[in-house]
Amino acid sequence: MITSSFQASVAVLALVTLHVSALDTFIAAVYEHAVLRPKGTETPVSRDDALLLMNKNIDILEKAIKQAAEQGAQIIVTPEDALYGWKFTRETIFPYLEDIPDPQVDWIPCQDPQRFGHTPIQTRLSCLAKNNSIYVLANIGDKKRCNSQDSTCPPNGYYQYNTNVVYDAKGQLVARYHKYHLYSEPQFDVPEKPELVTFNTTFGRFGIFTCFDILFHDPAVSLVKDFHVDTILYPTAWMNVLPLLSAIEFHSAWAMGMRVNLLAANIHHVQQNMTGSGIYAPHSPRVYHYDMETDSGRLLLSEVDSRPRTSPAYPTAVDxxxxxxxxxxxxxxxxxxxxxxxxxxxxxxxxxxxxxxxxxxxxxxxxxxxxxxxxxxxxxxxxxxxxxxxxxxxxxxxxxxxxxxxxxxxxxxxxxxxxxxxxxxxxxxxxxxxxxxEYVFPEVLLTKVHLSPGKFEV
Known part of the structure; x- marks a missing residue:
C-alpha cells in the first residue's frame, strides 16, 4: 500500500545523532558524468587513441573524485560506460579493453603497474583511489583470452565483458563484477552465470551490479536476500522512459522495496534521455539529480547509515x-x-x-x-x-x-x-x-519529474 498527499503525476507499484560513532554512518558520493565519446564507433581506433579518449574522461572523473574526497566522502560511484561511451561492435571496443584479474590476487596497480601486463587505465584508477584515500568504483571493459578450439570462444579469441572494478582507499583492487543482463551491447559477452560480488569495509557490506541487472532476481535480489549487503553500488547508463521507468523513480523505489542503500550513478546525455542519479536510503531518497536542461555532470554527496538494518529508522517488511x-x-x-x-x-x-x-x-x-x-x-x-x-x-x-x-x-x-x-x-x-x-517497488513521481522524499509511506 502506498499512502500519500501531494500533487502527483505518477504513483506505482534522518539525521544521525551526534553521539553515533563515525563507523555507524559514512559519506557516499555518486557522479553523473557527461561522457566524452569517440566521433565514430564503426571503425576501430588504435590503442593509443583509445587511451587518449579514456584519459580525457578520467581527467573529468579525477576532479569529481578529488572534490568528493575533500568533502569527506569514503566511497564514490561513477557511471556505466563513463570512460568511452556506448554503441560499439566487438571489434571497435577491443582497443579500450584491459585484462582485469580476480581481486584475490591482492594487487595494488598503482604500486605494481606491470604485474598483469599493460594496464594503464587500471593503474590510474588505482592511484586516484590511493592518492585521495577513497574507495572508487569505475566501469571499464575486461578481456579474457579463451581457447579457440572451444565452440563458445569468440572468433577473436577473447571473451569481452562489461565490468565494474572497485579500488579501496589504498588503491587495492577489492572487487570485480561482470555485467550479466546486457541490454543492447553486442560488443560484450554474457558471463557463464550471474556473479554475486560483495566486499566488506569498516562502514558496511557492499554489493555490485550494473544497469539492466536491477530488473532481475539474480544478481540484484540475491545480493540482498542471501548475502545481506547494506549498500548496493550501481553504475548505469539509463535512458529514462516515462511513466514507469524514469531513473530516479525506479531506483529510489528499488532501494525502498529491498530496504538497502542504493548509490546510483548515471550517464548525463540528454539527447538520449540519460540523466538521473541519486543516493537512496531504505526509507527515503537522501539526494538525487535529474537535469534535462544542461549538458554538465553533477557530483552528489550524502551521509547514510552504514548498516541500515540496525537503524531506528529502518522500515519494517511489508506483505x-x-x-x-x-x-x-x-x-x-x-x-x-x-x-x-x-x-x-x-x-x-x-x-x-x-x-x-x-x-x-x-x-x-x-x-x-x-x-x-x-x-x-x-x-x-x-x-x-x-x-x-x-x-x-x-x-x-x-x-x-x-x-x-x-x-x-x-x-x-x-x-x-x-x-x-x-x-x-x-x-x-x-x-x-x-x-x-514479496519484492515490490513503490514509485511516486511528481509533476516535472520530481521525487517526494518523506511525503508517502509504505
Missing part, C-alpha cells in the same frame, strides 16, 4: 499481498478499458469523481485505490491501471504493476503515454495490489 487481500474488493468498474504502457497491455479505469474507491484487475492481479482530490483540473484525466505479464518488446522480465497515472490528454487512448507535468492536487490516496512476490 503487500496480505494487506491487499484484506481489502474487500471495491465494485469492479464497468468502464474498464485497455491501453498500453511501453507495449504492455494494461486494464484501466478512469477516476471520474473527485473521490472514490476503485478496483481494476488484470488476470490474477487486482489493484485497489482509495483517493480524494483537493482540486481537480478539468483538462486532466487520471486512471487506475493493472498489468501482469512479460514486459515490453524483449519479454525477459515478468512484471506485475498497479499504477495511478495522468493521461497525456483527456482522450483515454492517450493513457499510458509519457507525461511530465500535472496540476491536479490529491489530498490523499492509497494504492495496493495482490502481488505474487
Amino acid at each position: 503487500w499481498s496480505a494487506y491487499a487481500t484484506t481489502i474487500k474488493p471495491f465494485p469492479v468498474q464497468k468502464n474498464t478499458f485497455s491501453g498500453f504502457i511501453s507495449r504492455d497491455a494494461f486494464n484501466f479505469t478512469a477516476l471520474f469523481e473527485n473521490a472514490g474507491n476503485l478496483t481494476v484487475c488484470h488476470k490474477d492481479l487486482c489493484c485497489h485505490l482509495s483517493y480524494r482530490m483537493l482540486r481537480k483540473e478539468e483538462n486532466e484525466v487520471y486512471v487506475l491501471g493493472a498489468f501482469t505479464g512479460l514486459h515490453g518488446r524483449r519479454r525477459r522480465e515478468y512484471w506485475q504493476v498497479c499504477t495511478m497515472l495522468k493521461c497525456k490528454t483527456t482522450d483515454l487512448t492517450t493513457c499510458g503515454q509519457p507525461v511530465e507535468t500535472a496540476l491536479t492536487r490529491f489530498d490523499i490516496f492509497s494504492l495496493s495490489g495482490t502481488f505474487r512476490t
Whole structure:
C-alpha cells in the first residue's frame, strides 16, 4: 500500500545523532558524468587513441573524485560506460579493453603497474583511489583470452565483458563484477552465470551490479536476500522512459522495496534521455539529480547509515499481498478499458469523481485505490491501471504493476503515454495490489519529474 498527499503525476507499484560513532554512518558520493565519446564507433581506433579518449574522461572523473574526497566522502560511484561511451561492435571496443584479474590476487596497480601486463587505465584508477584515500568504483571493459578450439570462444579469441572494478582507499583492487543482463551491447559477452560480488569495509557490506541487472532476481535480489549487503553500488547508463521507468523513480523505489542503500550513478546525455542519479536510503531518497536542461555532470554527496538494518529508522517488511487481500474488493468498474504502457497491455479505469474507491484487475492481479482530490483540473484525466505479464518488446522480465497515472490528454487512448507535468492536487490516496512476490517497488513521481522524499509511506 502506498499512502500519500501531494500533487502527483505518477504513483506505482534522518539525521544521525551526534553521539553515533563515525563507523555507524559514512559519506557516499555518486557522479553523473557527461561522457566524452569517440566521433565514430564503426571503425576501430588504435590503442593509443583509445587511451587518449579514456584519459580525457578520467581527467573529468579525477576532479569529481578529488572534490568528493575533500568533502569527506569514503566511497564514490561513477557511471556505466563513463570512460568511452556506448554503441560499439566487438571489434571497435577491443582497443579500450584491459585484462582485469580476480581481486584475490591482492594487487595494488598503482604500486605494481606491470604485474598483469599493460594496464594503464587500471593503474590510474588505482592511484586516484590511493592518492585521495577513497574507495572508487569505475566501469571499464575486461578481456579474457579463451581457447579457440572451444565452440563458445569468440572468433577473436577473447571473451569481452562489461565490468565494474572497485579500488579501496589504498588503491587495492577489492572487487570485480561482470555485467550479466546486457541490454543492447553486442560488443560484450554474457558471463557463464550471474556473479554475486560483495566486499566488506569498516562502514558496511557492499554489493555490485550494473544497469539492466536491477530488473532481475539474480544478481540484484540475491545480493540482498542471501548475502545481506547494506549498500548496493550501481553504475548505469539509463535512458529514462516515462511513466514507469524514469531513473530516479525506479531506483529510489528499488532501494525502498529491498530496504538497502542504493548509490546510483548515471550517464548525463540528454539527447538520449540519460540523466538521473541519486543516493537512496531504505526509507527515503537522501539526494538525487535529474537535469534535462544542461549538458554538465553533477557530483552528489550524502551521509547514510552504514548498516541500515540496525537503524531506528529502518522500515519494517511489508506483505503487500496480505494487506491487499484484506481489502474487500471495491465494485469492479464497468468502464474498464485497455491501453498500453511501453507495449504492455494494461486494464484501466478512469477516476471520474473527485473521490472514490476503485478496483481494476488484470488476470490474477487486482489493484485497489482509495483517493480524494483537493482540486481537480478539468483538462486532466487520471486512471487506475493493472498489468501482469512479460514486459515490453524483449519479454525477459515478468512484471506485475498497479499504477495511478495522468493521461497525456483527456482522450483515454492517450493513457499510458509519457507525461511530465500535472496540476491536479490529491489530498490523499492509497494504492495496493495482490502481488505474487514479496519484492515490490513503490514509485511516486511528481509533476516535472520530481521525487517526494518523506511525503508517502509504505
